[in-house]
Amino acid sequence: MLAEGLRAEASATIPAPDDVVRATVRALGKRYGRHVALDGVSFELAAGEVVGVVGPNAAGKSTLLACLAGTARHEGSATAHGRVAFLPQRAQLPGPATVAEVLSLFSALRPEGADVAELPADFVPAADRRVSQLSGGQRQRVALAAVLGGAPDLILLDEPTANLDPPSRETFFTAVEAHRANGAAVLIASPVAVDVLTGVDRVLVLEAGRLVEDRAAPEYLASLEMTIWVRLVPGRSAETLGALPGVRRTAERGQWIEVDTIEASSLPLLEALRAAGIGADEIRIGMQSGARSPGRES
Amino acid sequence: MIADRAHRSDPLLALTVFEARVILRGRGAVVGMIGYAAASVIVTLLGLTSFRQLGFGSVGPAAVALLNLALLLPTAQGMVVGAMTLAGEREGAFLTMLRAQGVAPLGLVTATWLSVTLSAVLSLMLGFGLSSAILASAVPLSDLVGFAGLFAVAVGVAAAAAALGTLIGTLAETRLQAGLAAVAVWFAVAIGLDLLVLGMGAFARVGEVALVGAVLANPLETGRVLALLAIDGGAASLGPAGGFVVTQFGLAPTMALLATALVAWIAVPLLLAGRLLATRDT
Numbered sequence: 324m325l326a327e328g329l330r331a332e333a334s335a336t337i338p339a340p341d342d343v344v345r346a347t348v349r350a351l352g353k354r355y356g357r358h359v360a361l362d363g364v365s366f367e368l369a370a371g372e373v374v375g376v377v378g379p380n381a382a383g384k385s386t387l388l389a390c391l392a393g394t395a396r397h398e399g400s401a402t403a404h405g406r407v408a409f410l411p412q413r414a415q416l417p418g419p420a421t422v423a424e425v426l427s428l429f430s431a432l433r434p435e436g437a438d439v440a441e442l443p444a445d446f447v448p449a450a451d452r453r454v455s456q457l458s459g460g461q462r463q464r465v466a467l468a469a470v471l472g473g474a475p476d477l478i479l480l481d482e483p484t485a486n487l488d489p490p491s492r493e494t495f496f497t498a499v500e501a502h503r504a505n506g507a508a509v510l511i512a513s514p515v516a517v518d519v520l521t522g523v524d525r526v527l528v529l530e531a532g533r534l535v536e537d538r539a540a541p542e543y544l545a546s547l548e549m550t551i552w553v554r555l556v557p558g559r560s561a562e563t564l565g566a567l568p569g570v571r572r573t574a575e576r577g578q579w580i581e582v583d584t585i586e587a588s589s590l591p592l593l594e595a596l597r598a599a600g601i602g603a604d605e606i607r608i609g610m611q612s613g614a615r616s617p618g619r620e621s
Numbered sequence: 622m623i624a625d626r627a628h629r630s631d632p633l634l635a636l637t638v639f640e641a642r643v644i645l646r647g648r649g650a651v652v653g654m655i656g657y658a659a660a661s662v663i664v665t666l667l668g669l670t671s672f673r674q675l676g677f678g679s680v681g682p683a684a685v686a687l688l689n690l691a692l693l694l695p696t697a698q699g700m701v702v703g704a705m706t707l708a709g710e711r712e713g714a715f716l717t718m719l720r721a722q723g724v725a726p727l728g729l730v731t732a733t734w735l736s737v738t739l740s741a742v743l744s745l746m747l748g749f750g751l752s753s754a755i756l757a758s759a760v761p762l763s764d765l766v767g768f769a770g771l772f773a774v775a776v777g778v779a780a781a782a783a784a785l786g787t788l789i790g791t792l793a794e795t796r797l798q799a800g801l802a803a804v805a806v807w808f809a810v811a812i813g814l815d816l817l818v819l820g821m822g823a824f825a826r827v828g829e830v831a832l833v834g835a836v837l838a839n840p841l842e843t844g845r846v847l848a849l850l851a852i853d854g855g856a857a858s859l860g861p862a863g864g865f866v867v868t869q870f871g872l873a874p875t876m877a878l879l880a881t882a883l884v885a886w887i888a889v890p891l892l893l894a895g896r897l898l899a900t901r902d903t
Contacts, residue, residue, distance in 0.1 A: 392721040395902040409721030415713030419646035424639055431635035432722040470718065479721070 343370040345404050345477045345508035346391055352398035353386050353532075360386040361397070362532040368477065368508035373499060375519035375540065376512040378529035384512035385412050387529065388479045391510070405476025406434065412481035412512075414466050418455030422448055422465050429469040439474045439505040440498035446491065460486040471498050478502055478509045484519075496522050520544055545587035552579040553596065554605040567595045579607070633728055636719070640736035644706060650740040653698030654747055660690050661748035665755045684767070687752060688848050691775035692841055693811055695741040695748075696782040701803040703737040703786025707894075708799030711790070716903045727895030734780075734787045734891055741779035745772060770851030774883075778844035781886035782807070785840070788890040791897045814839045829865035836866075837879075840886040847879040 346368040353361040361383045368374060376384045389395035392409035416425050426447070447468045448461045457465065463486045471478070478499075484492050499509050500522060513519040520526070526543040528536035536543070553564060561573035561580050569588025574581045584592050589608075596606060644650050664686045707730070710716045719729060749772050756768075786803050793799035814835065836842045850872065866875045 389717070389902065392717070394717045394720050396900070406723070407721050409718060411714035411717045413714065414718055415715060417643045417710065417713075417715060419643045420639065424642060428635055428639045429722065432632045432719070432724060466718075 343506075344368070345370050345372075346510070347400065347402045347404070348387075348391065349401075350399035351387070351390060351401050353383070353390060353395065354398075359532045361390070363399070364529075364532075364534045365399075366527060366534065366537060368510060370476075370506040370508055371503050372525065373503050373509040373511070373523050374525045374527060375516070375523040376510060376527045376529060377516045377519060378514065380514055381531075382514075382529040383532040384514070384529055385481050386532075388481050388510065388512055391477070392479050403477045406473075407477045407479065408433075408470040408473075408475035409479040410466055410470045410481060410483055413485070416454045416462060416466055416469075418453065420454050421450065422452050422454070422457075423450035425454065425465055425469055426450075426472070429472055433473040433475075436474055438472050439507070440471050440501040442468055442471070442498055443494060446494050458486075460488060460491065463487060464491055467495060467498075471502070474505055474507070475502070476507055478507055479512075480509065481512045482514075483511060484513070516543075516547060545585065547586045549584050549586055549589050550609050551582045551584065551589070551592065551596070552576075552607040552609070553582060553601055554578060555580050556605075559601075564596075567592060567599070569595075632724065633732060636724065636728065636732040637735045640706070640732050641739050644702060644736045644740050645743070647702070647706075649698065649702040649705065650744075653695065653702070653740070654744040657690065657694040657698070657744045658747045658751055660694060661687065661752045662755065664690055665752040669755065669759055684852060688771060688845065688852070691745060691748065691771060692778055692844050692848070695744045695775065695779040696811070696841060697804075697807050698744055699737055699741040699779045699783035700786035700789070700807045701800055702740060703733065703783045704789040704793065704799040704803035705796050706737060707733050707787055707790025708793045709790075709796035711903055712794075712796050714903075716898075720903055725895075726898035727892070730787055730791070730891055730894045730898060733790070734783050737783040737786060738776075738780045741783060742776055745775050745779065749775075767852040771848050774844050774848040774851060777847075777880070777883045777887075778840055781840040781844075781883055781890075782810075784887045784890040784894075785810075788894040788897075791894040810839050810841045814842070833866055837882045840883060843879050843882045843886065847876060847883065850876055850879070 344367055348367070349365050351361050351364040352359075360381075364383070364387060376387060378384055386395060387401075388409065389411070390397040390401040391403055392407055392411075393401075393403065394409070420428075447465050448457055454462060454465065463483070467480075467483060470480075483495060487495060499511075502509060503522075511519045511523065516526075520540060520543075523540045526536070526538055526540050527534055528538075528543075553559070555575060555578050559580070561575045564570060564580055564582055565573040567582075569584045569592040570582055571585070572581075572583040582592070593606070593608075597603075668684075668686070707716075710719075710733075716729060720726065749768065753768060785806060789802050789806060790799045793802055836846055846866075850867070866878070870878070
């Protein structure tokens with residue numbers, strides 16, 4: 324009886340309803356002293372939906388996930404429907420524990436049942452290795468394997484791809500797809516928009532604790548700012564490149580001309596640059612890592 | 622499948638076993654065990670230099686020294702390791718991961734406390750075991766019976782210290798802060814409260830009832846008086862407060878009162894820690 328009581332108090336979760344809503348957030352607010360971390364955030368997550376939460380540092384992304392996981396007090400409501408799995412930002416597993424012990428613990432903590440995502444055996448390091456002996460990326464993989472086990476209904480991941488190499492990222496997104504196919508809703512937070520856009524259906528943009536955008540991922544991706552750097556040579560200037568299609572702003576920076584555009588206009592612009600006789604070796608391309616919407620900025 | 626499902630067990634038991642492994646492999650527990658074992662051996666060997674000081678049939682200087690060791694060192698281990706373990710897991714968001722998995726705050730606190738208490742009990746077993754082995758060659762076996770009572774009381778005091786440490790770990794923001802606070806609280810219960818009572822006595826008459834209150838308000842003092850009663854059974858070595866209670870209520874009720882106080886020193890901090898963890902962000 325005591326043991327039942329000790330483990331019965333879960334986070335703010337209620338059983339999953341028959342309909343498809345996995346999380347409901349209404350007028351969510353959170354303050355740390357005078358600092359407003361979240362202010363009137365509202366949205367819903369449907370079953371099978373993978374949603375990215377983006378925004379600059381201190382925008383409220385981690386706090387939003389913590390409120391939904393039931394580990395942070397808040398105003399308004401943040402209700403998870405069903406079982407929650409949560410990977411907080413920079414979670415540190417106890418160093419003296421082995422990989423096998425961490426995975427066994429999380430296996431024992433969740434309801435019995437098969438794992439939805441079959442992670443390949445080489446995703447995590449050898450079972451007998453201690454966490455303190457692992458690299459940052461290996462630790463992140465162990466933590467991901469721990470929380471992605473079983474069949475959670477709502478998966479909350481705060482910067483899950485931090486420290487992951489490309490093959491591990493691919494495995495991770497494959498696992499996310501498996502959970503999506505099983506009817507889970509997945510919320511992935513990152514300050515770097517391009518990190519979470521793989522396989523995401525929808526993007527929530529937070530700024531200073533407010534939800535400023537809730538858009539379909541392709542639409543958001545198309546509006547992402549890009550910068551193309553073109554080598555500055557005699558006869559070439561910021562003004563001449565400014566006349567090309569899709570260019571929003573140009574500026575000369577040392578040996579380079581900085582050309583701002585958006586993702587949707589990038590291909591036509593690159594074609595125009597090539598037509599103007601600018602070779603590939605004279606061009607550098609970068610997607611802006613910030614999550615600010617270019618539409619809102621201009 | 623990566624997770625080993627063959628070892629699926631009760632969640633709380635699994636968490637306690639996990640925490641115990643982590644704590645027993647940690648530096649704090651290892652240093653505590655070795656330090657206490659070494660000190661126990663030294664005190665016992667020094668006691669052997671004078672047979673008059675040995676034995677637990679009555680309370681001699683060697684017995685008092687072993688009693689103080691058993692009450693002080695594993696207590697420090699329990700308090701500091703308990704505080705730093707919980708605060709460290711909070712700081713590293715591991716507690717957040719566990720809470721999100723549906724483990725109740727009181728469950729987290731209880732698992733940590735059990736694991737820390739286990740590490741302190743292992744220290745006590747090592748120290749008492751070595752002392753017993755040395756003493757068994759020099760004193761009658763009947764004298765060692767008092768050892769059992771002393772051991773039981775020391776376990777109770779260590780468990781109370783682990784509960785206090787767990788509470789400190791819940792209150793502290795960081796692992797470092799928790800460790801420093803635990804050391805400060807340990808000094809307070811080991812020395813500070815005694816000095817306070819002595820200091821008050823210098824300026825005003827401290828009544829017997831107040832002295833009894835001072836004993837009950839300090840788990841180490843509660844344990845010390847209880848252990849002396851378990852060893853000696855007489856009021857001669859108890860000091861004014863212990864002597865007053867035994868005279869007033871008799872031996873058995875006094876021991877029951879002290880044992881109840883010790884249980885309260887375990888239960889109240891644990892319940893408080895569980896409540897605090899439930900009402901604050903992790």
